[in-house]
Amino acid sequence: MVDEAVPRVRRRRSVRWRFTSLYAGLFLASGVVMLAVVTAFAGGTVDVAPGPGGGSAIEGAPAAALERIASLEHQLASARSQQTRQLLLGSAVGLVVMGGLSLLLGWYAAGRVLRPLRAMTTATRRISADNLHERLAVDGPHDELRDLGDTIDGLLARLEGSFAAQRRFVADASHELRTPLATLRAAVDVTLAKPGPLPERTAVLAGRVRAGLDQIDTLLDGLLTLARAQHELPDPEAVPLGRLAADALAARGLPAARTLDDGAPEARVRGNRTLLRRLVENLVDNAVVHNEPDGWVSVRVHADASAVELVVENGGKVLTDDQTAVLTRPFRRGGPGRTGGNGSGLGLAIVAAVTEAHDGRLDLHPREGGGLRVVVTLPRTPAPAGEPA
Structure with a gap:
């Protein structure tokens, strides 16, 4: 049984498929318009001639000649109709074939257009907090894709500087705080080591201060270790x-x-x-x-x-x-x-x-x-x- 709390993953539509569909759709739409224009012009040239015996009487013409003229007109009209049908059929078949080719050509063209974008996506996924020094370095003409790559490189440079500053601050602050902590710990140890009995309250307070200093020292050591682990991997x-x-x-x-x-x-x-x-x-x-x-x-x-x-x-x-x-x-x-x-x-x-x-x-x-x-x-x-x- 599928857990209803788990969100369903929506199927992602590829940009390449959308570009391909757009190219093919525009091509088919233009082909349909062209076929309609061809049909309109071809249909206007068809004249339906009367069949044999249906020709108009020509004064003084022999009946046999009139019959022959009517027969030729009918044959000519039939040939034109057949030619028009073949033209429309050929145009429709060509439209279907070119529609399939337009899908292949659109897929190829979209792939070529999106190739730099895929390269940028792969490089961006590879870059993490440990290798922010890497850059996309998109080459080619100065177009929108190169502007996008340069923008991402600028963002990575700012992130690298921010991460480095953060790590340096944690490491430097933790290191610098060790000196005053050591001084305070030495002062507490000297107080506890003085000859003669100490007041009970003084001894208790000194013990609490020493415990607090030890806890702060542990915290600083943890911060130094955390900064070191996030910065580099020395001596593998x-x-x-x-x-x-x-x-x-x-x-x-x-x-x-x-x-x-x-x-x-x-x-x-x-x-x-x-x-x-x-x-x-x-x-x-x-x-x-x-x-x-x-x-x-x-x-x-x-x-x-x-x-x-x-x-x-x-x-x-x-x-x-x-x-x-x-x-x-x-x-x-x-x-x-x-x-x-x-x-x-x-x-x-x-x-x-x-x-x-x-x-x-x-x-x-x-x-x-x-x-x-x-x-x-x-x-x-x-x-x-x-x-x-």
């Missing part, structure tokens, strides 16, 4: 994703014995080891922090000939599709009921950015019994020579 290498998952689980005291499928520990993806480790750690931390008391966490790695799949699941409260759809946006925590007020809201945003930088796919699915299922699929790459595949 063949990284075993299964080993990163096992290390992340071991570092958090979680059992890793049943997290990996056969052959998955050595399944490698090509990318930056630091960013991929951050991806795995963020997913594991997200599953641990955003959980229910005494909950469970499952981490599995599947591998086939072309891809490596990392699946992280956890228990928790029931999430809706709308809540899940916005979890990869920066600073979206899914509500305090889900997060408990912890975290910076950048964990899954960093996961999404790192996955996109590695040409992968990220899927988030709410579990029916509560919790979240996250699937990261990355292209598999062969292991370096001398190491197991």
Whole structure:
């Protein structure tokens, strides 16, 4: 049974077909007009002559001559009628044949006209946030299509500048804020390290300030990682994703014995080891922090000939599709009921950015019994020579 909530996909009409129909329709219309004109002129030349014995009497003419004249007039009229019918029939057949040819010629002509537009569409689809430096560079005569290509190139240039400025601002601001944070942290540590007893209120306040500084430092580190993942992919290498998952689980005291499928520990993806480790750690931390008391966490790695799949699941409260759809946006925590007020809201945003930088796919699915299922699929790459595949 078809779900009524799923919108029906309307069948798209091709511009090329519309141009072809227009060309053929105009040709057929002009052909019909021409055939009507031919019919009008040809019909005006037909004179119906009387048959034998029906000719008008010519004074003094022999009867045999009159009969012969009438017979010749009738034969001439019949020949003209036959010629007119053949002309109209030939014109109709020619119109039908040329109508079919007009479809083929219109299809070809429309394809030639739309070829630059198709090239621009393909190039525009290929350009994303990671390769905004590319341009359409439409050549040819200075017509409307070239103006459109130049306009799109100008838009891409402005987008490239905007994206670069945004990333530079995030990276520079995060880097510059580390210095005053380090100064504040040092001041708090010096205060706590002074000899002699401190007032209880001072110690509590210093502890809260130190915790806040640590949280800000974590946030800045997340912003730097996010900007780095969105900007470039430094030092790519063949990284075993299964080993990163096992290390992340071991570092958090979680059992890793049943997290990996056969052959998955050595399944490698090509990318930056630091960013991929951050991806795995963020997913594991997200599953641990955003959980229910005494909950469970499952981490599995599947591998086939072309891809490596990392699946992280956890228990928790029931999430809706709308809540899940916005979890990869920066600073979206899914509500305090889900997060408990912890975290910076950048964990899954960093996961999404790192996955996109590695040409992968990220899927988030709410579990029916509560919790979240996250699937990261990355292209598999062969292991370096001398190491197991």
